[in-house]
Amino acid sequence: MNKTILLLALCLSFGTFTFAQQDNTATQDPESLRRRNESDQRVYQLAMRYNDLPVARIKLMELIERNPTNNRYPELLATLYFEAGQYASAAVASLDLLERNDQSITGLEIAAYSLEQLGALDRALPNFERHYLLTGTLFSLYKSAFLQYSLNREEEALNSVNMLIKDRKSTEDLVGFPTSNNETQEVNMKAAALNLKGMIYMGQKNKAEAVEAFRQAIESAPNFELAQENLKEAQKM
Template identity: 35%
Template sequence: MRFNLLLIIITFVSFGAIAQSNPKESEEYKLNKAVYLQAKKYNDIGVAKNALYKLIVLDPNDASLLDSLVLMYFDYNQHAPSLLVSMDILKRDPGNLVALEISATSYENLQLYDKALTAYESLYLRNNNLYTMYKISFLQFNLKRYSESKTSADIILKNEKAEEFKIVFNPDRNTSEEVTMKAAVLNLKGLIAKQEGNKEEARKLFTEAVADGNPFTFAQQNLASLDEN
């Protein structure tokens, strides 16, 4: 009888310990979660971020909290912290495509082009996405790796979806233009040809980039620039 009573006491204590070890059950966690949700509702990012950090400290094993934090930084163009958080996510989950894309974009915005290229190449191996390949080609161009950039561009042009896939350019802060991936790649190849000193090939490529009649300010400017020199 005494043994059974002892067993019951031990069982209750064990269940109590499990309940106590669940951070989501604590009053502090519930309070900070309520603050976080309310601040998000009112778009008070500073308060929301502070509450989210407290939740991460209280429950460091909840991967979704880091996901929320990296998206918050990324949405507000805070590239350095978004990069650092995405790196922590990738340590825990190397296959996290969102974190990998954010890390690549953050490296690019921080002008760390070598690292951005490596991140985009890793991303492409996982998502086989045309836009990712375009970023690879463009970064190779920025790094003056023109032969590699042309090879990447040709991979895109061989894909039949290049004429359907759209990409948005912003000629200025108040204007956006949507062009086909094919036009964007032809413009990029034109820039490569220009850098290599092949003016007539560049002219041909820029002309093809604007041949569909859609506004493409960058390609038009690049074409006009050939006659300025």
């Protein structure tokens, strides 16, 4: 098993344990709680200013423990882990956040990308799907389609791709692809979806549909290098 996925599983299992708190915040008066929160927030802000991430994370954990109904603190903690490339921690933090608030856009986004980075595609997919349903973000729909394709869920992938192609915003929103000279080429989302559609048909050994999809992708983005290469491969089938 991949070590990072094993670490994630261990973190998730350990996360079910609860430990006795030394001070009971429920018995604190509101003014004392406010002062402690403000103090920790100031330390957090200073730690962020000085790029002292361990201190920032500790203060966020203390704020989370003391303010269990405030979702802003776990969102910040998950973001810190993700931006530091600590994807296992980011995944656990975001999944904990989603248990508290399954409508958290930040939680869904970080969970989706972190789990994808860890190779847990089947767990990343529903978070991308839900992120799209809540936000209408076409890139989340494209990621959903690509993960469905990667997981051999071809009919679902085709459905997502067709939804994307039909969306009027797909000709405006852009997505980047690597080129042969190690640069990034931006093409419109419709072209990207048509290219993915061609890849799905190639996997199904459907040459005619694959060729047509790649041609449409190039028509939508004439300099789309990846679609041009895929078209050449499809024509050889």
